[in-house]
Amino acid sequence: MNAPVRRSPLAHREPLEAADQLLRLRERPFEAKLILRAHAGDAELALRAVAGLDTPGNCRFLDTDGITAAWLSPDEFLVLGAVGKEHELAESLASALDWRHHQVANVTDYYTTLAFAGPKAREALMKLTTLDMHARSFVQGDARGTVFGHCNAWILQRADDETNGGPSFDLIVRWSHADYLFCALAHAGREWGMPEATPRGGENLLA
Amino acid sequence: MFVIDCPHCGPRDQAEFAYAGEAHIARPANADELTDAEWAGYVFMRRNGKGLYAERWWHAAGCRKFFNMLRNTATDQIHAVYRIGERPPEVKADLPRTPSGEASIGSGNDAVKLVRDTGAGDA
Ligand SMILES: [Zn+2]
Numbered sequence: 623m624n625a626p627v628r629r630s631p632l633a634h635r636e637p638l639e640a641a642d643q644l645l646r647l648r649e650r651p652f653e654a655k656l657i658l659r660a661h662a663g664d665a666e667l668a669l670r671a672v673a674g675l676d677t678p679g680n681c682r683f684l685d686t687d688g689i690t691a692a693w694l695s696p697d698e699f700l701v702l703g704a705v706g707k708e709h710e711l712a713e714s715l716a717s718a719l720d721w722r723h724h725q726v727a728n729v730t731d732y733y734t735t736l737a738f739a740g741p742k743a744r745e746a747l748m749k750l751t752t753l754d755m756h757a758r759s760f761v762q763g764d765a766r767g768t769v770f771g772h773c774n775a776w777i778l779q780r781a782d783d784e785t786n787g788g789p790s791f792d793l794i795v796r797w798s799h800a801d802y803l804f805c806a807l808a809h810a811g812r813e814w815g816m817p818e819a820t821p822r823g824g825e826n827l828l829a
Numbered sequence: 830m831f832v833i834d835c836p837h838c839g840p841r842d843q844a845e846f847a848y849a850g851e852a853h854i855a856r857p858a859n860a861d862e863l864t865d866a867e868w869a870g871y872v873f874m875r876r877n878g879k880g881l882y883a884e885r886w887w888h889a890a891g892c893r894k895f896f897n898m899l900r901n902t903a904t905d906q907i908h909a910v911y912r913i914g915e916r917p918p919e920v921k922a923d924l925p926r927t928p929s930g931e932a933s934i935g936s937g938n939d940a941v942k943l944v945r946d947t948g949a950g951d952a
Contacts, residue, residue: 680838766838767845
């Protein structure tokens, strides 16, 4: 019998870089991901007890000490943590909520994270989505769900536009869409010297 | 394409939303007493009017919440967005002149508008 191996959805992909670091794309696999569903007031209790975080406002995220809480909908939050922390995080959220009506779902292996950064990252993303990605409209701390090319993803802006090396974005995408989105981002960065990548499944990429 | 103002997320492109049919249709409380025809009426029959229409929309790619919208189906003008459980607000709408007239703005039939501009097709 083979030893159990944990394989990320993009294990077959190398990190990509455009000329002069204008764009940088890589997967950050296995980071802890939980969906917390609870009434906003209860979620606030739990997030404060577990991470010392306030509840993020609509379409925003907050982070501290490697734990991120992102607003997904009025009663739903995405809680992100370091690799291997999902069980500990889930337990402490659940015990903080105790008898209150809630649900904590471990979605660590349901989604993966794509880190997309660089001075041209914003412009490359604009090619794939109808979301207003202008620097005036989407800023550091924003978290939104939308459509990129043909697939859904959550997008968080981590580093702001003034950061050395440009803004950085995390895209939280479903496992089965990760290869498509990775290749779509590479394809969108082609004009800035991003190496081409083609999905293994042969899906069409948007030009 | 049009922009929809989600009550939770703010203005987003239509591509993020899914249409979910006519709003304010209550499920019959006495379902076990209904005839097949009456049940089919609840399940399938919709007003499907031209003009102001109360409809449900689903922010499928964003917050995944349902909400209601008052939309002019002849022009795609959105008059109001309100939450599930709320009553539709009173609005003033530029309604199309039916059966052959078109509203003065929006995605109506251009051929009819041209005729109307000369006054010949005015109802
Ligand atoms: Zn929404």
